[in-house]
Amino acid sequence: DTAVSQTPKYLVTQMGNDKSIKCEQNLGHDTMYWYKQDSKKFLKIMFSYNNKELIINETVPNRFSPKSPDKAHLNLHINSLELGDSAVYFCASSSRPGQASNGAFFGQGTRLTVV
């Protein structure tokens, strides 16, 4: 059973479109994250939710909107996609914000290509 699963794994879309990436974790964790990995492999946090509440919101264009219907799911919706949004997006989860000691478990990533 996959602990953190993202769909889709690959997403190719045209500029200007709106798309969503879904993430689910079955670890019973309270906290979920979205990270973005650029073409140079640099990983940076975008958002974090704890029990459906937004706790981290980095400097991300407001075209990106996370949504957490429950603590096991954290979806990422992107409006008006731009070429620069092309990247690999990773979902992750951990037990509690203050329990960073447990590390984060990552999904397999979603490779988004905007053409």
Next chain:
Amino acid sequence: AQKVTQAQTEISVVEKEDVTLDCVYETRDTTYYLFWYKQPPSGELVFLIRRNSFDEQNEISGRYSWNFQKSTSSFNFTITASQVVDSAVYFCAPGGSTLGRLYFGRGTQLTVWP
């Protein structure tokens, strides 16, 4: 905020060689955690190790070992008798005790040649 430097962008070794990946971090937190992740060519991020800032005991796990030195803010990773399957990008990532976010280094691309 925290900062991490992985000065080695790329390392190439021949199989069975030992290799050490360097990681130097900066943090204002008194309590923090340090992680290493592996990203093989398939792209997933694999958790390797967690270290607490108050525990400087070095750790060995099979062919992997970690050397944590708080005085120099370094958390280096050594692979003994490297294998081709070790070829991957390795990330060092300090994490604060609050919010749970990880700050990733730029990664070190390790290539092990047969």
